[in-house]
Amino acid sequence: MDRIECQWCKAHNEPGRTSCMTCGAPLDVKYRVSDSGWAEAPRLRDMTEFRFSNSTCQIEGEIVPVAELALGQGDAVFFEHQVMLWKEPNVPISLMNTGGGMKRLLGGMPFIVHFAQGPGRIALSRDVAGEVVVLPLHPSMEIDVREHAFLAATHSVTYSFVRIKGLANVLHGGSGMYMDRFVTQQWPGLLLLHGYGNVFQKTLQPGEKILVEPGGFLYKDSSVTMNAVKLNVKTGLMSAMYVAEMTGPGRVGIQSMYVHHGSEPETSGASVTSRRRGGWAVSGLGAVADIFLDE
Amino acid sequence: MPSEGADRACPHCGAPVNVTLRVSDSGWIEQPPIRDMARIRFSRSTCQISGAYVPVAEMMLHDDDWVYFSHHALLHTDPTVRLANLPMKGGWNRMMAGMPLIMMRAEGPGHIAFSADKPGETLAVPLAPGWGVDVVEHRFLVATGNVGYTWQQANVWFTTQSGDEQETHYPLGMYMDRFGVTDGNGLLLLHAHGNTFIRDLRADQRILVQPSALVWKDQAVSMFLHFEYAGNASWLRSYDAKTTWLALQGPGRVAIKSVFERPEPVGPVYRASPNTRAAW
Numbered sequence: 001m002d003r004i005e006c007q008w009c010k011a012h013n014e015p016g017r018t019s020c021m022t023c024g025a026p027l028d029v030k031y032r033v034s035d036s037g038w039a040e041a042p043r044l045r046d047m048t049e050f051r052f053s054n055s056t057c058q059i060e061g062e063i064v065p066v067a068e069l070a071l072g073q074g075d076a077v078f079f080e081h082q083v084m085l086w087k088e089p090n091v092p093i094s095l096m097n098t099g100g101g102m103k104r105l106l107g108g109m110p111f112i113v114h115f116a117q118g119p120g121r122i123a124l125s126r127d128v129a130g131e132v133v134v135l136p137l138h139p140s141m142e143i144d145v146r147e148h149a150f151l152a153a154t155h156s157v158t159y160s161f162v163r164i165k166g167l168a169n170v171l172h173g174g175s176g177m178y179m180d181r182f183v184t185q186q187w188p189g190l191l192l193l194h195g196y197g198n199v200f201q202k203t204l205q206p207g208e209k210i211l212v213e214p215g216g217f218l219y220k221d222s223s224v225t226m227n228a229v230k231l232n233v234k235t236g237l238m239s240a241m242y243v244a245e246m247t248g249p250g251r252v253g254i255q256s257m258y259v260h261h262g263s264e265p266e267t268s269g270a271s272v273t274s275r276r277r278g279g280w281a282v283s284g285l286g287a288v289a290d291i292f293l294d295e
Numbered sequence: 296m297p298s299e300g301a302d303r304a305c306p307h308c309g310a311p312v313n314v315t316l317r318v319s320d321s322g323w324i325e326q327p328p329i330r331d332m333a334r335i336r337f338s339r340s341t342c343q344i345s346g347a348y349v350p351v352a353e354m355m356l357h358d359d360d361w362v363y364f365s366h367h368a369l370l371h372t373d374p375t376v377r378l379a380n381l382p383m384k385g386g387w388n389r390m391m392a393g394m395p396l397i398m399m400r401a402e403g404p405g406h407i408a409f410s411a412d413k414p415g416e417t418l419a420v421p422l423a424p425g426w427g428v429d430v431v432e433h434r435f436l437v438a439t440g441n442v443g444y445t446w447q448q449a450n451v452w453f454t455t456q457s458g459d460e461q462e463t464h465y466p467l468g469m470y471m472d473r474f475g476v477t478d479g480n481g482l483l484l485l486h487a488h489g490n491t492f493i494r495d496l497r498a499d500q501r502i503l504v505q506p507s508a509l510v511w512k513d514q515a516v517s518m519f520l521h522f523e524y525a526g527n528a529s530w531l532r533s534y535d536a537k538t539t540w541l542a543l544q545g546p547g548r549v550a551i552k553s554v555f556e557r558p559e560p561v562g563p564v565y566r567a568s569p570n571t572r573a574a575w
Contacts, residue, residue, distance in 0.1 A: 032332055034345050034353050036373070036406035040331070043347070063348070063414075129348055129414045197349030197414065212371045216410075233366075233380055233399060241366065241397075245374075254371060256410040257349035 007031040023134040024050040041199035066125040071118025076155035081112040091120035126194040133193040142222035145180040157189035197257030204248025215258040221250030304333035308419040326491035350417040356403025364437040366397040373405035411486035420483040427475025432468040442481035453567035466506030489554035496545025503540040508555040513547030526575035
């Protein structure tokens with residue numbers, strides 16, 4: 001019998017399997033793609049299990065999913081410290097030296113990254129309704145992820161952070177000043193992300209462009225360039241509107257929900273303060289600064 | 296690739312056509328969620344709803360079609376779609392009231408997508424000529440160009456007093472959006488947090504709902520405040536035990552959502568918009 005190819009990660013699976021053994025994606029449902037080419041990230045079924053190295057990962061729950069990792073001897077993962085839900089007492093935890101502490105602090109990136117080593121179990125989750133996105137990484141891959149979106153990565157993955165090039169990006173890009181960068185060398189790795197709401201992915205051809213609300217950006221191949229583009233739309237007397245222009249080749253992942261760091265909470269009650277979403281309602285100061293500082 | 300939802304959805308509102316409407320014993324109709332990848336047709340364009348937690352409304356706009364939306368709803372767009380400000384009168388009042396200040400228009404051809412920022416449902420409200428609805432602020436996602444848009448004072452408020460300080464509360468916000476069409480059919484897309492339920496009120500039939508649960512109502516439905524004081528409470532505690540309801544009175548359709556702001560004790564009411572009171 002033919003092996004089943006996973007439409008999400010392209011791994012080959014044994015006949016009869018209902019979920020991919022590499023990424024957990026359901027194999028017995030249609031791959032859903034919108035008319036414009038955005039593919040839904042596979043909705044991982046409750047209790048789906050998949051393998052990496054000598055370990056397994058089980059996804060539990062569907063509203064705010066939990067990734068429960070059963071780490072084998074010699075395996076390890078790293079993650080932001082605030083995503084740890086529970087762990088077995090015998091699983092050692094250490095601090096990962098990420099370097100660039102002051103820059104990270106200024107960039108609002110996670111300052112404390114923990115490292116958990118097998119054998120033993122540890123469970124991780126975020127705090128907002130959404131989806132766990134499983135990205136198996138082949139050797140020599142580079143993925144950029146918006147800050148505070150990564151759930152865990154295996155120890156074979158090198159972690160660093162990159163400054164978004166271009167001051168216009170820094171000022172107006174809703175994804176912040178820095179992005180997490182995950183790189184694999186000669187070994188494959190596994191990256192788990194948590195997207196707010198639903199997650200969609202599109203593969204851009206070389207030179208193909210798409211405009212994305214900066215706050216909706218979740219991840220991209222490092223081959224995809226990202227720049228803030230000013231639209232001919234005014235959002236106030238001295239305000240401008242910006243979107244992220246993504247240019248292929250490579251994959252782009254977006255999330256359908258996000259909360260901008262600077263936004264007011266929505267209310268329909270006693271307070272009538274308006275909600276503002278995304279990184280594109282730019283203050284007058286930002287717009288002026290753009291004139292002088294844009295690269 | 297053809298999607299599963301494509302063939303089983305109403306082309307006007309996206310609702311699944313092969314399910315039985317679920318109605319609670321009291322008469323609330325559960326709004327059937329639009330299935331993943333279902334398509335809605337309007338004019339010469341289509342709208343495809345994707346996702347389940349925070350659905351995305353992705354439109355394929357024909358050259359002749361345009362839509363308008365509050366700027367914070369935009370998720371992604373093809374570079375071919377022409378974006379521009381939609382001129383609005385009364386901008387200062389809107390800003391003071393906390394309503395969306397920037398309304399934009401998008402003109403085809405090309406794809407453009409919208410989403411909200413809370414888990415819930417996308418509601419498609421097809422509007423026939425002469426029909427209009429009032430929508431609570433922040434629920435609006437996008438509307439077709441032929442849908443008229445105004446706003447009006449909700450006229451649902453009350454003032455509390457503590458010492459020398461007075462505070463005015465607007466349980467629905469100061470204003471409500473009003474949408475309607477005079478010519479042709481229009482499409483209005485809203486987003487409601489949680490699940491949505493609909494009820495058709497008969498003439499003079501009255502129902503009490505949490506004010507922040509209201510999503511939209513027919514223009515014919517009237518509304519006012521209703522203060523209810525719990526029994527067996529001391530004079531001092533009676534204010535804390537007060538429930539502030541929104542009374543909706545038919546005839547007409549109302550829609551509420553299951554996620555609402557938990558009310559907090561606000562002290563004695565000093566003045567209020569038209570209201571009724573009951574003490575147990």
